[in-house]
Amino acid sequence: MRKKCIRIVALLMIVCVGSLCGCVSIQKQDKEANQRGALEEEKPLSDLPGKNRDHIVVGFSQVGSESDWRNASTESFRNMFTAENGYYLLYEDAQQKQENQLKDVRNFILQEVDYIVLDPIVETGWDTVLKEAKDAGIPVILVDRTVEVENDDLYTCWVGSNFEEEGRRAGEWLESYLKWQERENDRIRIVTLQGTLESSSQIGRTQGFLKVLDANKKWEMLERRSGEFTQAKGKEVMDDFLSTYKDIDVVISENDNMTFGAIEAIEAAGKSCGPAGDIIVISFDAVQAALELMKRGKINADFECNPILGPFVSDIIQRLERGQEVEKIHYVQEQYFDASMNLEEILKKREY
Ligand code: GZL
DSSP, X not given: OHHXXXXXXXXXXXXXXXXXXXXXXHHHHHHHXXXXXXXXXXXXXXXXXXXXXXXXXXXXXXXXXXXXXXXXXXXXXXXXXXXXXXXXXXXXXXTTOHHHHHHHHHHHHHTTOSEEEEOOSSSSSOHHHHHHHHHTTOOEXXXXXXXXXXXXXXXXXXXXXXXXXXXXXXXXXXXXXHHHTTOTTSOEEEEEEEOSTTOHHHHHHHHHHHHHHHTOTTXXXXXXXXXXXXXXXXXXXXXXXXXXXXXXXXXXXXSHHXXXXXXXXXXXXXXXBSTTSSBEEEEEEOOHHHHXXXXXXXXXXEEEOOOOOHHHHHHHHHHHHTTOOOOSEEEOOOOEEETTSOHHHHHHHOOO
């Protein structure tokens, strides 16, 4: 009996010491994780600065880390939402899954954050969770991509790009480029690498380009298929396009990482791309690595999508904190680049 008691006491001591270490490691994990921005363990609210706290607590659900553009977007928020700037950022990477974002938003509500920032991976499926945030009195600011909801009172505002405008400008650029090549009356065979289907960036770019495609009867869209905004999938889809279609004149790639994969596939098939190549390559995002490839003659044109949204969102939050009204839609300014430009100079000034 005595032995059993000693064993139980010993076991209890091990459990206590273990949980103490565990607690220390969780706290330590919290600290490290919080630097990464992924709070693994919920901290008691009293530990979080914010409402009646001395910081504004912002919960940010990010799409994932699928592209250079996405990483620049994340960095923009991390650099802006710091303690020095008066914020406490709860950052979650949803790994390109909507169900993770739904969990993120509900977790932010539970933690009574002051603001929710959401980059919605796709446009639909948000009404219920946005209503929960509204009922909890937590403003939701949409960034980058947007949502389709019954009632747009479910979110405070959206900061992002005019994706349809990006797509249309890409089509108009192709029109003028073909004219310059004296190919305006040629049959032009096009394939498109689409982004994540049903994301607003994919919908807008596809729709915008389609407007110009419809106005050019000699252009033929051989196929559109999603490369999911990633390099690997972009290569896989382009490989398949190249083995399916003998003559491709133009690739429209709805982000630079799919373009990187497409260029790999084109060159592996013994073809060439860019101004001196067999295939015209038109891309979106205009990240540094893509402009480097443009400088090396592999990309013809690239339509910028500005990922530096952190400062815009902080400005909106500061205005809301002062009780000011904010616009529903905030478009960011964007430009395009093509191989005729001085890319050396342009690259010196690029932030991302
Ligand atoms: C566009 C953004 C897209 C980028 C991709 O605003 O949603 O998602 O074009 C990223 O690089 O994956």
